[in-house]
Amino acid sequence: MHIHFIAIGGAAMHNLAIALHSKGYKVTGSDDEIFDPSKSRLQKHGLLPEEFGWFPDKINDQIDVIILGMHARKDNPELIRAQELNLKVYSYPEYLYEQCKDKKRVVIGGSHGKTTITSMVMHVLKTLDYKFDYMVGAQIEGFDTMVSVSHDAPIAIFEGDEYLSSPIDLRPKFHWYKPHIALLTGVAWDHINVFPTWDNYVEQFKIFSDSIEKNGTLVWYLLDEELQKIAPSLRKDIKSLAYDEIESNIEEGQTTITFNGKKYYLSIFGGHNLQNLNGARLVCAELGIDDEAFLTAISTFKGAAKRLQTLKQTVQSTIYLDFAHSPSKLKATIEAVKNQNKERTLVACMELHTFSSLNKDFLPQYKETMNKADIAFVYFNPQVVEHKKLPKITIDEVTTAFGSKNVKVFDDTELLQKELKNIEWKNKNLLLMSSGNFSGIDFNIFSNELI
The missing domain is CATH 3.40.1190.10 (Mur-like, catalytic domain)
Structure with a gap:
């Protein structure tokens, strides 16, 4: 069985490629860009494409199955060639x-x-x-x-x-x-x-x-x-x-x-x-x-990566990392950390990173979601807003949307990091929440710099 992945570098796609390779199938793939950890993991299993890009000439009737990832577009040249050959094209979940x-x-x-x-x-x-x-x-x-x-x-x-x-x-x-x-x-x-x-x-x-x-x-x-x-x-x-x-x-x-x-x-x-x-x-x-x-x-379950993951812990402070970005999850995660350590000051820091969270019409959904934090920081990158082709948002608009006096908004990651480094962390906990990385923070290194 020969399976070819169009957009093999995605988080889900490369994992499925490795799983099918381990099952004994012949697996090939292509992508126009692949980043770590996908890149290293594909390389380890001998599945990393020799060169990046789309190569319709490599699509032939010897391929049994095409699996199409979301990173590809519907006019992808490999997909078009597969359709011309009437190859079976599956989505990942299919x-x-x-x-x-x-x-x-x-x-x-x-x-x-x-x-x-x-x-x-x-x-x-x-x-x-x-x-x-x-x-x-x-x-x-x-x-x-x-x-x-x-x-x-x-x-x-x-x-x-x-x-x-x-x-x-x-x-x-x-x-x-x-x-x-x-x-x-x-x-x-x-x-x-x-x-x-x-x-x-x-x-x-x-x-x-x-x-x-x-x-x-x-x-x-x-x-x-x-x-x-x-x-x-x-x-x-x-x-x-x-x-x-x-x-x-x-x-x-x-x-x-x-x-x-x-x-x-x-x-x-x-x-x-x-x-x-x-x-x-x-x-x-x-x-x-x-x-x-x-x-x-x-009782031995410690959680999934970025789901209230403990990055660093001392006698007086703990730094947590969580995937929370939706309003309901943001509110629940802040309340959980505060209730677990009521005697400690909670500094909650979240990044607006997804299409929904950066959408001006969606921002009001965040009203009062960070109220339970003692100190709250919100970060967004204007370049990400532009990349997603969304209307510009301002610090004032985000501040108004969150509607809490404890919230301070940043659009510069260096200023945010400086603010966090200036805090005296004795008897304080930090909760970092994002589906991204605050425009380039290495969470483990950053945690060691803070406490």
């Missing part, structure tokens, strides 16, 4: 389904928390020696790749992203997976460049719930208003399981859960993570894992 259509599929969706819950389920299954395939949107401790597909694993765990499948397939990725067990964390408007209205965005989650296999299960967050509307309209053959935050205590800065008289110490914390944990527990129960086995296994 081919993932193709690989796992005979397995029991578990799909974790929702506007926030899906990477964490997927990671939790994977961690528990691995700890308990289950054999499973997976796809997750972050690097997880104990897993070499973000994707694994095998010949014999009976279960497949997918993170269900609602973003588009490919340049020629504008359906959300998670519509492809047809889960036997599904989980939805909640619906909070995102990707407004693709889903321009709230109703259009919500509709994607309704379609997803309708795609659950016959006699399947939907696990859903009880307090989400949109899921409260979706759950009652499920097909009658679908089991509905609602979850809320699991009961817990904080003892000397560590979160604990007590079950059947036994206390379990967790490495994670925060109300949203305790919701995530409870959702993962119900998913695992549907896979036959009892609560005691689940809690024993989850």
